[in-house]
Amino acid sequence: ACGDLNRNVMAPPAPFKHKPEYVLARQYADNIADLLRPQTEAYYEIWLEDEKAVTVEEHPDVVAARQRNGNGTIFHEGEEPIYGTHYMPRKFKVAVTVPGDNSIDVYTQDVTLVVITDEAGELQGFNILAGGGMGRTHNKEETFARVADEIGYVDKEDVYDVMKAIVATQRDYGDRFNRRHARMKYLLNDWGVDQFRRQVEGYLGKPLQPYKSLPDWQFEDYLGWHEQGDGKWFVGVNVDNGRIYDNGTLKLKTACKEIVQRFRVPMRITANQSIVFYEISPEDKSAIQEILTRCGIIEPAEIEPLVRYAMACPALPTCGLAITESERVIPSILERLRSLLNKLGLQNEHFVVRMTGCPNGCARPYMAELGFVGSAPESYQIWLGGSPNQTRLARPFMERLKVDDLETGLEPLFVCFRDQRRASESFGDFCDRAGFEALQKFSDSYDPATYKARKKDQRHRIGIYGDTYALLKEAADREGRPMSQITADAIQAYVAQTTQAQ
Template identity: 80%
Template structure:
């Protein structure tokens, strides 16, 4: 096999500096084979560091159960496996196989991930090959679910057969996942002894695009025509969505493609967002969360070449020396959008077209029952923090297994760690709802909206990066926040809460209205000011909040919000508008024993002329906010400006 060299431009020449240790591991791996293949056959309970790095490309992380750590004894090594399933698609056969594997080799539960996949935890090294082989033989894959390459591609999980843009988004998530899938035969050699269980037919356009070498996007005669010997500098994340649907956290991706159709629903092309990313490191200011920029638009015939051009830009110019600086968001930050676009266009071979105007984004969770538009139904099932298990009165895992076995319905994992079961016959709808009820699965309209919108990463005990709890404590945290809001006269208030056990941001806390980021045992960095529709980055408000001080910390913020918010204003929007200085000043002077809230304002009617009213209707459609809120904000801004200009 031909070993393709690292592009010297990406390294700013070997004379300037060395590459990271991992670049050498990738180069010596013979396209993701060694030392993994050799160590898999050895009678040990864990892999060496080099094998662990290659194992990631195959969809697995080596972890240890930190609850079982005993000083002086060897760690309880376990493997976590993650599925690769574009758009969250899980066929019935695969789900049942994963469910069975969780009992046979795992901890007896599954986890729905924030990238629309499934994770299996607790697998011993000796059982890893059998587990991966079973997944492959049941129409699944773990290849590329981790590692320095394109990860699982996200797409809206809704199945609207009468809305072509949704079907197009899911179709292209599949096609681009195929385009960027590693081509090495190592995966099947290692896990299936060289035999492919199922031959998947790729679209001819995908096959052709992978080989076409436009302006250096492809390595000729390489086992990996797009990635080359060294793959990507770091992980690479993509999503495909439709205008207005932000169920995929579009601004957090390395690349998001937005489907553009004509009035008849026919695909015209794609808007491109690029440069988002959540991971950062505490006390390392050179690392930061970032939201994606608008890059441009391409016609449908050019989308594969455009994707290759973006991948090649990051592949060849991303930092391969300092891994903390290796994500594409830093390339966008360092270069700026114009230089980045110019480099993409040099690989693409022509200019990108201007980004097309989009409607306001809205977060959708797709919980509950929806008509598909073809006579069938889909139902979104709430899963608190993504954990699928049986626990006393809640027997979610048994419910899903029974439904999938009995009705053979496929599912899609959502980006909020829930599940959508679809293609449900009308005659089966009532029986499926009864099964969910009988197994204690709460109906969406009975789930606190704040719980519906919340997310948490697994963290302890399995994640080696976690510095504190996340999934295991967020139910208590949400309960305490709800109790405090109720005490302060805000019983129905809700906002986006996300929590992670470390700063890597797997649950995307930096987009939350209230984000908890693990900073020390039982302590969190607090982020405020994200938007309800996940289009604005939050900011760090306090570096370390001990969890037992939660109510003391949040009460003045909630009181200030309650008494000074604009009509219909969300908590995140309020924090962003009034400034952190104002929040801190109010909190510093707040005394719960003496503070008197502002009296509730009396409302007055104000008339507008017809032409102004028509403009207001346009604003409502564009912004997705109530007319009363828009007018109240406009009047408040005008009055504030008038008073400032007139010294009042």
């Protein structure tokens, strides 16, 4: 949906029933979507005919909160208590997640709420982050991607009022003169967190509490089979770049259609462009797996990890704003990256690659470890230094890399990474630590002729007992990484630790 209003509210796609925080995240995401839904029926009148197929009943707390005037958060006249006659300065995006689950790119949203429960799983309140956003414009320094700030915490009773207070702050103080400067991230940037928080508190009518400490964020994609916790199952199916179609032996469209038609199970779309089928009875599990196997859908651990963690936006030919290709070329780019990594002895490495056809950033490339942002025909700006769990903004390293120069442009960076990385350090973390100046210097003096390939066959065999092997297999399935890589990382980390201790 378009418009200068709340566009969407995301939540982790996992339908866990035995983890109250997941149930709460979904419930509050739905309720906040209702709260911030425009009251006008114009869209339905123009586009939809006949009787309504679905009517959604709003939670009474939402209905009450929409009308409650918290210090100027609503307008009394007119149809739209929250949006008034002028709506917001620009689009607005929200997510609700649970501590540690970064399946929804926490830092890229205008507002992210994090469900906080007590030990018994009872909802206490929400941590609030605000001011994230990706879209920028090339050669306009005043536009930039930004990660959200930690704003504070509210008790559960205040969650709708605080959402209204944040919306009112952006509605009343966001830039309505310059559309390129209109997202809430610029307000946060120009004001700073303290002023922003004071304004939100003014609309809320009370101070926000301090942000609660949280565990580290983990990227989750929920591919493969998982128990829901109520006896049923869900299965996450990888969709390369969000395109569901039958292509050669991979019959993804057929599989989706057959699963839904035969088993009538609901679906969720993940923030990493994949799909989750849920509410699967144990007795249907093997029949659904049979469909997936027959249609060529491979196990998550068998998916090339560069592909599994990559995303691309639609770009050409669908998107009128595209400067370059994205969705249609990323498979070949990832293949070339894999060949290059293999050639350099980095066959066990993978990292998060994201690509867009223009700087608007729909596939969130500014959070990737290696981001491609279309900058001129057949050329991409290269962004480096994001983290594997999307907690750090990448930075632009190269203004224009021609697609044809992919290997020459990236080889020095990968060799530098290979030779100078710390144990277990990912490519994005390495680029961030080493610094762009050092990377540039290395690239400038890099001579491919003097580069020595590491022999792939310098492998040695060691034996491990069955129980350790089982643990290793479990870790590989969980992390979606090859066992050899996990073993190598663990040994390197152990050696680094024991060397330090000496």
